[in-house]
Amino acid sequence: MSVPVAEKVREIIAEQAVLDVADVKPESTLEDLGIDSLGLVESIFAIEEAFDIQVPFNANDPEAGDFDISNVAAIIGAVEGLVAERDGAAVS
């Protein structure tokens, strides 16, 4: 379950950064990948669409909310959490 989420998130970020998926490393930061604030907002939109989730993110205060964007691994972890919540909500 977590493997496809991680893979899909990396694909989305790679597409935004115009890089090969292989170059999107878990430790890469958005800055490393050359993704600016508009690129980030677009990536989050793509993630929401791909997983049918709501990402709590306000560009005025990227640190607020529980969505950690400090690097690729953190984003993947945050998306996995939101996907698990979505599935939990679906069964309950």
Add this chain to the structure above:
Amino acid sequence: MKRVVITGQGSINALGMSAAETCASMREGRLGIGELEIRDVERLAIRIGGQVRDFNAEKHFNRQQIALYDRFTQFALLAADEAISQSGLEFHGELAARAGVVLGTAGGGVNTWDENYRTVYEDGKNRVHPFVVPKLMNNAAASHVSMTHNLKGPSFTVATACASSNHAMGQAFQLVRSGGCPVMVTGGTEAMLCFGGIKAWEGLRVMSRDACRPFSANRNGMVQGEGAAVFVFEDYDHARARGADILAEVVGFAMTSDASDIVMPSKQGAARAMKGALADAGAGLDRVGYINAHGTGTAANDKTECAAVAEVFGAHADRLMISSTKSMHGHLIGGTGAVELLACIMALREGVIAPTIGYEEPDPECALDVVPNEAREAKVDLVMSNAFAFGGLNAVLALGTV
């Protein structure tokens, strides 16, 4: 060159149904932002706005007019009626032939777009009302003001996103100053508080879910508003000759483009516009007592704007007052500069500086006198109004006492 004065003002927005009501609300620091009452609000993440409440179009317009007037046109017509009536002008003959109307709007008939897309996409209908195009077009408001008041000179609409009104009023100013037009009706209008109009803004993730707190360290975004404000700009000699009551003088205007980013503001572009307006006014920067800020309440705008003010004014930046009335009426997008000009005129005429409400925590990056939370009495004789749009298009007006 002619001197240009303001001889009438009118408005409708979340703070009041007239210019006087709006100024009274600004003086009291009243919050016009609240829970939105619109269709499908439950599908929005952003559910607050500076909405014009208890507005009944049927009270002001007949059925045939409503078929042609989008909400942004209705707002503009009501504000124009008030402004022109206050000016005491009637447009006939030569005056009518040379007087026009320039209005700013970013979205035009957004409600009309929204409703009719629903009709064809959601309801699956294959027919829309025959007046959809003349109702939604961006120049509809300016055209209906011209028809209602017999304004037959230069009339057009300016769309520069959040700077639309300031660009529009700048054009009107230049038309009167050049001697081309003895009178211009000008301002801006916006009615974007509908499902589609808010959903689009939501996508950008710059909107606050709870409040607009310009310059406050805990600010978390902008809040949309709606409404219009319209003014009568008149050749000073023309106004004097007929004994008109002069509200203020428009003394300077400047426009710049950042030429850098489609959404991020630029300190340089903002600073150049402010300096340009002062140079146009031929005024020393130490004469400026008050600036009505663009002050959107986003992280990026407020710190950039404060840095630009500090750069332009140097030590005087600590002596002037700067407030954002968007904290009260919300961001009227293309109509915002017009409503904010009311605060500038109030400062000059009544010596009352409108506050920045919702101010909770100082931000070291916005370390100016932002007139927090309560209006202040102060005598000022030169004021400025900033507008910095998405797309990097900046327009700044300078006003003085006569």
